Amino acid sequence: MPAIITKNLQKIFNKGKNNxxxxxxxxxxxIDEGEFIAITGSSGCGKxxxxxxxxxxxxxxxxxxxxxxxxxxxxSDDEKAILRRKIFGFVFQQFNLINSLTVLExxxxxxxLEDLNKKKAEERARLLIKQVGLDGKENNKxxxxxxxxxxxxxxxxxxxNNPKIILADEPTGNLDSKSGMQIMEILKDLNKSGITLIIxxxxxxxxxxAERIIKIKDGEIVES
Amino acid sequence: xxxxxxxxxxRNKTRNALTILGIAIGVALLLSLVSISDGINxxxxxxxxxxxxxxxxxxxxxxMFISTGGQLSKDFADELxxxxxxxxxxxxxxxxxxxxxxxxxxxxxxxxxxxxxxxIKIKEGRMIDEGDNDExxxxxxxxYLNYKNTNVGDRISILGKDFEVVGKLEEGEGNxxxxxxxxxxxxxxxxxxxxxxxxxxxxxxxxxxTEEIAEDIKSTLGVEAETSKxxxxxxxxxxxxxxxxxxxxxxxxxxxxGIGIANTMLMSVSxxxxxxxxxxxxGATRNMILKQFLQEAVILGLIGGIAGITLAFLGIYMISLMxxxxxxxxxxxxxGLLFSVGxxxxxxxxPAYTAAKVDPIIALKYE
Numbered sequence: 001m002p003a004i005i006t007k008n009l010q011k012i013f014n015k016g017k018n019n020x021x022x023x024x025x026x027x028x029x030x031i032d033e034g035e036f037i038a039i040t041g042s043s044g045c046g047k048x049x050x051x052x053x054x055x056x057x058x059x060x061x062x063x064x065x066x067x068x069x070x071x072x073x074x075x076s077d078d079e080k081a082i083l084r085r086k087i088f089g090f091v092f093q094q095f096n097l098i099n100s101l102t103v104l105e106x107x108x109x110x111x112x113l114e115d116l117n118k119k120k121a122e123e124r125a126r127l128l129i130k131q132v133g134l135d136g137k138e139n140n141k142x143x144x145x146x147x148x149x150x151x152x153x154x155x156x157x158x159x160x161n162n163p164k165i166i167l168a169d170e171p172t173g174n175l176d177s178k179s180g181m182q183i184m185e186i187l188k189d190l191n192k193s194g195i196t197l198i199i200x201x202x203x204x205x206x207x208x209x210a211e212r213i214i215k216i217k218d219g220e221i222v223e224s
Numbered sequence: 225x226x227x228x229x230x231x232x233x234x235r236n237k238t239r240n241a242l243t244i245l246g247i248a249i250g251v252a253l254l255l256s257l258v259s260i261s262d263g264i265n266x267x268x269x270x271x272x273x274x275x276x277x278x279x280x281x282x283x284x285x286x287x288m289f290i291s292t293g294g295q296l297s298k299d300f301a302d303e304l305x306x307x308x309x310x311x312x313x314x315x316x317x318x319x320x321x322x323x324x325x326x327x328x329x330x331x332x333x334x335x336x337x338x339x340x341x342x343x344i345k346i347k348e349g350r351m352i353d354e355g356d357n358d359e360x361x362x363x364x365x366x367x368y369l370n371y372k373n374t375n376v377g378d379r380i381s382i383l384g385k386d387f388e389v390v391g392k393l394e395e396g397e398g399n400x401x402x403x404x405x406x407x408x409x410x411x412x413x414x415x416x417x418x419x420x421x422x423x424x425x426x427x428x429x430x431x432x433x434t435e436e437i438a439e440d441i442k443s444t445l446g447v448e449a450e451t452s453k454x455x456x457x458x459x460x461x462x463x464x465x466x467x468x469x470x471x472x473x474x475x476x477x478x479x480x481x482g483i484g485i486a487n488t489m490l491m492s493v494s495x496x497x498x499x500x501x502x503x504x505x506x507g508a509t510r511n512m513i514l515k516q517f518l519q520e521a522v523i524l525g526l527i528g529g530i531a532g533i534t535l536a537f538l539g540i541y542m543i544s545l546m547x548x549x550x551x552x553x554x555x556x557x558x559x560g561l562l563f564s565v566g567x568x569x570x571x572x573x574x575p576a577y578t579a580a581k582v583d584p585i586i587a588l589k590y591e
Contacts, residue, residue, distance in 0.1 A: 052585060055505075057504075057505055057584050057585050057588075058585045077509075077510065078509040078510055078511070081504060081507050081508060081509045081510075082507065082509065084505065084506065084507045085506065085507025085508075086507070090505060090506060092588075094588075096498075096502045096505065096588065097502070098499050098502060098503075099499075100231065100232065100235055100499070101228070101231070105228070109503070109506065110506050110507055112225055112228075113503075113506070113507050113508050113512060114507070118227070157506065161507075
């Protein structure tokens, strides 16, 4: 069953202005449930833009996106936010954690947004902290942990609401090779447990661990 | 997520403390003024009740509230006593005291009970009686500004002479007396070397005819004759200016406090732009972001309100040491909290709305 389908997806930045830029040029893509996909390409080719469109954080200029057969272009911003909360888990290159909160609070956040009570959210967060190997760091502030640990927190947060799809944009981009390998092992284990994994990376070694590689060049799929 | 809202408020302690101080000062100022204004209005209402069935007579063009010294003759008082519909008259002689605008009223020592009523409650000492005609004795009412600190046996200065306080009325008693201190009229006139009267209080035999008799006195004798309704109306005119000033200060303090809150919240939104983007990316809706910032505003308002009420308590306590009519009530506490929380919420709507419509894709690129 396809988890994600895109049809003639197009994204134009600064449309109608002098610096108009066609970032995604009519991409058609189908990603099955449980697949592990790597989207690769050189810097500025449009791979992160494609991930942002699939994740509903950004909106396409033209074309359609189906998430589990549901077309999302007519959804309101709030409906998309709810979809992101329920279906997706995000892992960003810059980690995107909330620095004023502790490790535990960052991980509980998606569950609190889902209206889970604080106690239950913390119970699950502690399990996830254990799962990503951050035992004892619950009450640390984000500034008190390493980059590799931050990415583990981001993965734990991504798993908070039992997502069906994990979207990871250069998840190892800011990490040393050892930490990068460890993060990839965690992500691959999650994929083995049935979660669809879509990774954007320019690192071919990482891309090669995926079941399918989608290569983007100048906003188009050149190899799939 | 009140816990997160509270935590966010502690992120910039100094800025939020200053905002809370702004709210607190606004609330304290408003409550203190409302307390005084309410107290004055209540006194006027009591005064009006106490004066039912009476007419205040004084020379044409004068006002009862600012009249002092002699303006009417004793013969005129006799003439008035025989006027149709008049039961009896009580002449008085008024002087202004040095002590913060208080007013001493000289009344005939043998007519005090007619003036204040037999059932008046005395807290300490006694009333002026027939034997006090020429004596320099005084009875203070709770409207006397230094009421709380003045006791029986103390001396107060009237026209440069010492008067011994022989009685102190219960709080709220004697509201029908225009003066704050009662003394024998003869003693007062003797010091001022006059036998003239400042005004005359007329008691009518039929309360229902008060207005009609006042009109007759006015047209026949060519003097001012004001009923309790006229007096209350005049008082109310005077106090409506105080009320207006109270509201004006309230609005100004609300604006100043509100601008402070809006500024704090806008800065907070600006500083937390990326954080808002993250929240939205992981699934927060506009309403959730809006609610988060409004919760922070409500907490700011609540803390500011509680601090303001505490300040107002102290302020009103200080005022009440001199003026018996200033008091903190449950209503005022409620008004203070409603004012501070309402103000915070109102002035945070725009910043919260700004936060709610942050575009996550732009916010995530924000450093």
